[in-house]
Amino acid sequence: MIYDVAVVGAGAAGLMAAIFAGRGGARVAVVDGARKIGAKILISGGGRCNVTHDVVTPEDFNGNRNTIGRVLRTFSVEQTIAFFEEIGVALKREETGKLFPVTDRASTVLDALLRATREAGAEIxxxxxxxxxxxxxxxxxxxxxxxxxxxxxxxxxxxxSVPKTGSDGHGFTIAHSLGHTVTETFPALVPLVIEEPHWIRDLTGTSADVELFVRSGSRRVLVRRRGAMLLTHFGVSGPVVLDISRHWIAARNEDRATTLVANFLPGDSAEELEKRLVAAGRRNPHGTVSSVLRGLVPERILSTLAPPTPLGRLEREERRRIALSLTELPIPVSRDRGFDYAEVTAGGVPLSEIESATMESRRCRGLYLCGEILDVDGRIGGFNFQWAWNSGRLAGLNCANLA
Ligand SMILES: Cc1cc2nc3c(=O)[nH]c(=O)nc-3n(C[C@H](O)[C@H](O)[C@H](O)COP(=O)(O)OP(=O)(O)OC[C@H]3O[C@@H](n4cnc5c(N)ncnc54)[C@H](O)[C@@H]3O)c2cc1C
Incomplete structure (x- = not known):
């Protein structure tokens, strides 16, 4: 039997492609190596599936932003919300701008997609x-x-990322055999590991609002990100760490002297903090660094980085050292936690090798590519799924048009 369309991979992008190809009248088979389909959707968003974000722009992604923008414009966030509503998934927006199913269950999303795939006539x-x-x-x-x-x-x-879900990179080998190149891949949205003993690893469970920056060996700041950092038994995690991880990895691959630096007082420089401590010391010489910064920096971090010396007795050098450790703390990251713990893959099939209007391969007629196999990765917040929905839908619509 010859199908009009075979979709390889029944993840977010593949199911979307199957739904739209099936609705377009094509005879569709969607095949997946996993026995149980949709493992990645089920574990996404901490089991709640962060379906999208209320505002999605090309700047939320790494990759060729012109092409990403063209693909994003074909299916807006509003259309995505309406699509999910139509297949039975009402979404709610949280304060952060992230959208989740009102049920707070990723299975609601997976079940609806599988139902819509079957209703579109596709064989799973x-x-x-x-x-x-x-x-x-x-x-x-x-x-x-x-x-x-x-x-x-x-x-x-x-x-x-998370190969036990079935996404083990074999698709890259298949793409290569069909004439595509594959750029170097590495984990993105991944926690970072501190191997040697360090106080950060002793403060497991502490979370702080920080600004992180990747600094080159020549001390140039390459990227900045702000958000919550979680200290863990292996190193650092949390949204801001996941977001900056791919930039740290890419820069570190180029230059071993690259460092990750944390500012526990986002927006303040060491000089500004020093001035603040001098002024506070004049007002109250018995106060301490901790009493000045209480409520701004977690207590456990303050008691590690700032001695209880009264401000009036703090030597200039000591004050400078404390200010630097609170605003420019080098985090001695030795490596990332690997694909087993990464939410996304950076790198993949270059966007220049596909037609952005249709997602058809420029190297192999009749082949379409969509989702994470392409060289696109988004920041945390629902952007990676939005890429999967958009690119999958576009591939499905266009491969069905030829039916
Ligand atoms: C822990 C975790 C949490 C996440 N949370 C979110 C979130 O909340 N919001 C968000 O936007 N993104 C999130 N992501 C990222 C998001 O899940 C992915 O970007 C998205 O699922 C990619 O969709 P995809 O369809 O391209 O690939 P996948 O979902 O990886 O699907 C690919 C499918 O192809 C199948 N397959 C692979 N090779 C073969 C083969 N040779 N033969 C047959 N089948 C094959 C696999 O079994 C798999 O089912 C998360 C990722 C992880 C790991």
């Missing part, structure tokens, strides 16, 4: 791993079972 085949794809008069998909024939193929195999 779980436990069917695609080993290779051969081209000819049609595509021949070699699987762990019987081969599948299809006129068009949508490759939606994701990246390499």
């Amino acid at each position: 085949m779980s436990g069917t791993r695609v080993k290779a794809i051969r081209t000819g008069s049609s595509f021949r998909l070699e699987t762990n079972g019987v081969p599948l024939l299809a006129s068009r193929v949508v490759l939606a195999t994701g990246g390499q």
Whole structure:
């Protein structure tokens, strides 16, 4: 039997492609190596699935922003909300701008997508791993079972993050065999590890609002991000760490002297803090650094970085050292926590190798690519799913048009 469209990978992007290809009248098979489909959707957003964000712009992503912008414009956040409403998932916006299902359950999203896929007439085949794809008069998909024939193929195999969900990077090998290049891949949205003993690892569970910056060996600030940092038994995590991780990894790969630096008083420099401490000491010489900064920096961090010396007795050098440690603390990160703990993959098939209007490959006619397999990664907040919804829908619409 020849399908019009075979979608490889039933994750967020693949299910979206299958729904829109099926609705467009194509005879669709969507195959996934995993026995249980949708593991990544189920673990997303801490089990709540952060479906999208109330404002999504190309600047929320790393990758070719012109192409990303063109793809984003085809399906706005409002249209995404309406689509989910239509398939039975009402979304709510949280204070941070993130949108979640009102049920607070990722399974609501997965169940609705699977239902919509079936209603669109697409056949879902779980436990069917695609080993290779051969081209000819049609595509021949070699699987762990019987081969599948299809006129068009949508490759939606994701990246390499959390490989036990089924996204183990084999899609990159398939894309390569069909004429694509694959840029170097590395974990993104990943916690960072401090290997040697360090006080940060002793303060597990402490969370602080910080500004993090990646500083090159020549002390140039390459990237800044602000948000919550969580201190853990292995190093650092939390939204701001996840967001900056891919920038630290990329810079560190280029220059071993790259450092990650934390400011526990975002917006304040060491000089400003010193001035503040001098002024506070004049008003109350018995006060301490901790009493001045109470409520601004977590108590456990203050008691580690600032001695209880009264401000009136604090030597200039000591004051300078404390101000620097609170505003420019180097975090001795030795490595990232790897793909097992990364939410996304940085790198992949370059966007320049696909038609952004259709998601069709420029290297292999009849092949479409969407989702995380492409060289796009978004910041934390629902942006990676929005990329999957947009690019998957576009691939599905366009491969069905030829049916
Ligand atoms: C812990 C975690 C939490 C996250 N939370 C969020 C969040 O809240 N919001 C957000 O926007 N993003 C989140 N993300 C990122 C988001 O889940 C991904 O960017 C998105 O799921 C990518 O969709 P995809 O369809 O491209 O790939 P995937 O979802 O990875 O799907 C790819 C599918 O292809 C299948 N497959 C792979 N190779 C083969 C093969 N050879 N043959 C057959 N099938 C194959 C896999 O089994 C898999 O089901 C999170 C990620 C993780 C890991």
